[in-house]
Amino acid sequence: MSKKSTVPFRGTKEQEEKLYEVIEKYRNIDGPLMPVLQGAQEIYGYLPIEVQKIISQELDISLEHIYGVVTFYAQFSLAPKGQYQISVCLGTACYVKGSGDILNKIKEIIGVDVGECSSDGKFSLDATRCIGACGLAPVMTINDEVFGRLTVSEIPGILAKYIN
């Protein structure tokens, strides 16, 4: 099953110029791939095939090698961030308070798996480590807004606000 993002690529000319600057900066060092990927993710927010192809071409590193590195490290993302970035805390406290069920409910409603973005670009979903708000467990954030002491039955109501 192809892992190409279903969200259309919306990279701009400016982003591409910045990417080439990053590539130029690291081209001649030993092991240029990691810093270039980090820079590229900073520019685009994620690493779609369009960006990986440019890096492959410029550094003469195979696309598969790049993809292997991108999928090895959790810091890299293949999907863009949505208009609403949902993060569910799976830290210990949240997890024992049932954040796993919260996460499943969200997946069910927005139809997106962890690390993915809905094809309309509206929601992206991440599972995070402890965000330091254990007193509010279980916790999720949508962009900068924090939702604490959640129950599964509250989730549809919260998401409805963003869906419409």
Place this chain on the structure above:
Amino acid sequence: MNMVNLKINNIDVTVPAGTTILQAAKSVNIDIPTLCYMREINEIGACRICVVEVKGARTLVASCVYPVNEGMEVFTASPRVLNARRMTLELLLSNHNRSCLQCIRSGSCELQSLCNEYGVDNAAKYDGDKTPSVIDDSAAHMYRDNSKCILCRRCVAVCDKNQAVSVIGSNERGFATHIGSPFEALLDETSCVSCGQCVVNCPTGALFEKDSTDKVWEALSDDSKHVIVQTAPAVRSAIAEEFGNPIGTDGEGKMVAALRRLGFNGVYDTDLAADLTIIEEANELVERIQNGGKLPMITSCSPGWIKFCEYNFPDLLDNLSTCKSPQQMFGALAKTWYADKKGIDPKDIYVVSVMPCTAKKFEIGRDDQDAAGVPDVDAVITTRELARMIKRAGINFNSLADEKFDLPLGASTGAGVIFGATGGVMEAALRTAVETITGEELGNLEFTEVRGTAGIKEASYDVGGLKVKVAVASGLANAKELMKKVRSGEADYQFIEIMACPGGCVNGGGQPIVPGSVRNFEDVRGKRAAVLYNIDKNMPLRKSHDNPVLKEVYAEYFEKPGSHKAHEAFHTTYVKRSRFGTL
């Protein structure tokens, strides 16, 4: 040289510093099992099957990457070692699709044979989750079934380091780790060239060729078809291995006898088409040199190489000879001149190729490979598939008496047979081109400078006052290096031979699979190539243009090399492709 003294299983060993324990043990005939290890290209110590005990060391060490030290004491078969190896096997089996009974590699599987050796009696001991996988059947030539993959990464190493194709690698991490392509694309969406090197280096049944033997059995039982077979030069250098003979056994005579017993209406030889290729190609080269055509001209026999060039050097396609490969030339000749001569409708001729190659399965479906309006070649089977047919038919290969190819399409010269080894096409072409240019008969026919298994070879010759500089590359990583020089203009060759597989067709992706335990220590390609050079040496005719049947072919049908008619039948075109395939 700095020497190191150590003891392995209480035997004194002296080896150069830097030698691994594995190599040192081999030098005193102690075998240590390996799975992931491939000499020079996959020394990653990942599979842990080669672990040994080093006195004083806290843990067992991976002998394939661990260098020897002065005074070291090594135990390669202590109870601790044997238990560790058995447990490693049991853990591998816990995430392995154990449908061994119907596995194509049953009997030649390196995992299976180690399990037998180490007394694994409970394959399900550590059963738990299995990494999810689906079979990729998208490519023309092979399947990938990751449920049988042990993540040794030998396929990844050959694809990347030997072939510079680099379309497979390990994706994800931890338990989700699997061998795949970028963005989980199917193989046929990538720039895979179908060389099959991953297949011959896979220790298990995770990678295997698409079997076409059913198509061939069906054709053989169809009375309305005139079914003929051609065998590529390299097949005879290796097929006997499938029947227990040592590497380097000449199997030509028995192979011909077996094919006849399988019921083919004509048992013919691709060597004839190799001769034909040389005549057309030498003519093309001389024309390019004399008329200021595109140089260097590069050979086009190897379909893996052709596809690699299309993907990675689309700007240099004009440098490729327009000659079809010998396989396709054979089919074209069979369905034109031969059909005419025999009075058979080309539609009723069924051409089967036996090839050392998996890319040939892709090649028969290319555009512009249908001289008579029907496909030049109808089915391709590899050396391995032919061996399977012979076994299934109950033919006792080893006890057959040698037989000879049929005429007319079985007539060949020594120049044709050396096509199977790297440098062979170059040498064969030189034999013909030099005589064509100088108009004089060659004294010494052996161009030894272009022989041998080195990855890139160069030579220059003075041909009737004309300086001809040539290069030969095998293995696509070497080809890539050479092609970059051609692109930059740094290379000033007139003629280049390129074969996709390291060592040429003798080491092709369709050849008998040699386990790592042998491949890592023996010169497999050199021994197989020696079979071909030996056949050449003993042939009465050793120059392609002396092939008597081809003289007839031109006189009766194609007029002369490079004629309009010859172009229609024996030449082809190429397509520009993206380095990322269709991704």
